[in-house]
Amino acid sequence: MKSNLNDKTFFMGRVTASVSHDLQNVLAIIRETAGLMQDFLMKGNNCHDLDEKLEKSLSSIKNQVNRGVALTSGLNRFAHTADHRLCPIDIRDTLERLILLTERMAKNKGFTVILAPGAFPLLNHDPIAFQTLCFLCLEALENTLPTGNTLVISAKNHNTGPTLLFTCPDLSVDTTPSPTSWVHWTSIEDACRLSQVTLSLTDSHPGICLRFS
Amino acid sequence: MNSNSIKVLLIDDEVEFTSTLAERLEIRGFIAVTASDGEIGIQAIMNQDFDIAVLDLMMPGLSGLETLKQIKNMNPSLPVILLTGHGSTKEGMEGMRLGAEDYLMKPLDINDLIKKITLATGKE
Numbered sequence: 001m002k003s004n005l006n007d008k009t010f011f012m013g014r015v016t017a018s019v020s021h022d023l024q025n026v027l028a029i030i031r032e033t034a035g036l037m038q039d040f041l042m043k044g045n046n047c048h049d050l051d052e053k054l055e056k057s058l059s060s061i062k063n064q065v066n067r068g069v070a071l072t073s074g075l076n077r078f079a080h081t082a083d084h085r086l087c088p089i090d091i092r093d094t095l096e097r098l099i100l101l102t103e104r105m106a107k108n109k110g111f112t113v114i115l116a117p118g119a120f121p122l123l124n125h126d127p128i129a130f131q132t133l134c135f136l137c138l139e140a141l142e143n144t145l146p147t148g149n150t151l152v153i154s155a156k157n158h159n160t161g162p163t164l165l166f167t168c169p170d171l172s173v174d175t176t177p178s179p180t181s182w183v184h185w186t187s188i189e190d191a192c193r194l195s196q197v198t199l200s201l202t203d204s205h206p207g208i209c210l211r212f213s
Numbered sequence: 214m215n216s217n218s219i220k221v222l223l224i225d226d227e228v229e230f231t232s233t234l235a236e237r238l239e240i241r242g243f244i245a246v247t248a249s250d251g252e253i254g255i256q257a258i259m260n261q262d263f264d265i266a267v268l269d270l271m272m273p274g275l276s277g278l279e280t281l282k283q284i285k286n287m288n289p290s291l292p293v294i295l296l297t298g299h300g301s302t303k304e305g306m307e308g309m310r311l312g313a314e315d316y317l318m319k320p321l322d323i324n325d326l327i328k329k330i331t332l333a334t335g336k337e
Contacts, residue, residue, distance in 0.1 A: 024298035028320035
């Protein structure tokens with residue numbers, strides 16, 4: 001599976017920018033919470049419910065550490081997907097990580113992205129090119145469709161290979177502008193052409209269908 | 214807290230961050246009100262008087278810069294300090310071009326924030 005180097009670089013940059021921004025928030029909360037604990041301790045006996053307040057602050061720090069660990073683990077695993085040019089991709093696992101790492105970008109545009117239940121097949125391809133294409137599809141829809149909606153990624157398996165669907169089930173297809181005006185549409189077409197993926201729009205709800213072979 | 218307390222509006226979608234920062238500012242004699250997005254922040258400014266707003270640039274819905282523009286349209290004299298999680302100063306500079314008094318990088322030092330608040334409001 002191939003894709004334009006510029007698109008891959010753009011994708012890697014966007015993911016690391018988003019995750020590092022989230023990590024700044026994690027560190028900001030930890031710093032403020034630690035500072036607040038120090039404020040409580042400096043008040044000493046004048047601080048009401050000191051134990052309870054310290055316990056609450058510690059719990060907040062633990063939650064932020066867990067949030068940070070999830071982000072750095074996801075980022076580390078994401079970075080290692082570049083180790084192989086061609087390998088079997090666990091589509092569900094890869095998309096779950098992609099959704100986690102791009103959550104802030106989707107949230108900023110007013111979208112939630114989820115995976116449909118059910119089995120997702122394996123795919124033998126370039127993992128970075130695969131993730132770049134999925135990311136471009138999500139960004140294209142997030143920039144085109146009205147905010148406040150949920151995007152669902154589902155999969156079907158055909159004899160020739162898997163099909164991935166990126167759809168917005170709460171919207172009607174009539175409301176969607178022509179894809180030629182969508183952000184990244186040309187890049188998506190190019191990536192599909194290079195990778196011999198059949199690109200089409202979904203029928204009943206606005207969305208993108210990628211048929212891998 | 215006294216009648217000269219500086220009233221600060223903290224606007225950021227990281228609710229745990231604003232609530233903790235608000236508590237620390239209140240310990241230091243400020244009055245702090247929190248808003249979890251730009252629209253709620255603008256609503257608060259329409260309903261209450263503030264001495265200053267502290268605004269995160271990266272928020273869902275109304276972006277930080279868009280919120281800043283609307284605040285400055287409604288109340289041009291209200292000082293605004295921007296918070297940014299970006300590694301570069303580009304966004305903060307852009308905010309200052311749009312009328313913000315200053316900006317700070319996250320994670321911030323509360324003493325730096327207080328210095329900037331007192332400087333921007335002219336109140337101790």
